[in-house]
Amino acid sequence: MKRHNRRQRRGASALEMALTFPIILSIVSVIADFGWYLALQTHILQAVGEGARMGVTVDLDDSPTPTEYALEHTQNVLTSLGIPCEDDDHCEIEATLVSLGSLDVLRVQAAVNYVPVIGLVPCPEVIRAETTMAIEDQ
Numbered sequence: 001m002k003r004h005n006r007r008q009r010r011g012a013s014a015l016e017m018a019l020t021f022p023i024i025l026s027i028v029s030v031i032a033d034f035g036w037y038l039a040l041q042t043h044i045l046q047a048v049g050e051g052a053r054m055g056v057t058v059d060l061d062d063s064p065t066p067t068e069y070a071l072e073h074t075q076n077v078l079t080s081l082g083i084p085c086e087d088d089d090h091c092e093i094e095a096t097l098v099s100l101g102s103l104d105v106l107r108v109q110a111a112v113n114y115v116p117v118i119g120l121v122p123c124p125e126v127i128r129a130e131t132t133m134a135i136e137d138q
Contacts, residue, residue, distance in 0.1 A: 033121040044110055044129045047077035052108040052131040067095040070108050083112060104135040
């Protein structure tokens with residue numbers, strides 16, 4: 001009698017595993033996708049902030065200009081973080097200089113195409129980030 005009971009338990013365990021494994025796999029996949037999305041978003045925000053921070057330290061009359069310096073630095077930071085930005089198909093970086101009365105403001109924007117790891121989580125196709133900083137008087 002005991003042998004028959006063990007076989008039933010093993011069969012029940014296999015059935016429980018077969019029923020719960022797809023749910024556990026789905027939860028792990030959602031965590032991986034969402035984690036990848038948040039990591040990329042954080043990296044892009046960091047790169048845009050760094051580019052703006054470097055751009056505002058350049059004098060308006062210098063060469064390269066603050067916008068050129070911000071674009072170059074943002075692209076370098078994105079590349080160093082593993083987000084290739086050499087081609088325009090994968091990402092777009094834009095830096096604009098806006099004059100608000102006596103205050104000059106540098107605005108840096110980036111848009112990077114998002115490719116999910118697994119694809120179970122509905123996420124935007126493009127991750128966007130923007131930072132605005134006032135240009136320092138030199």
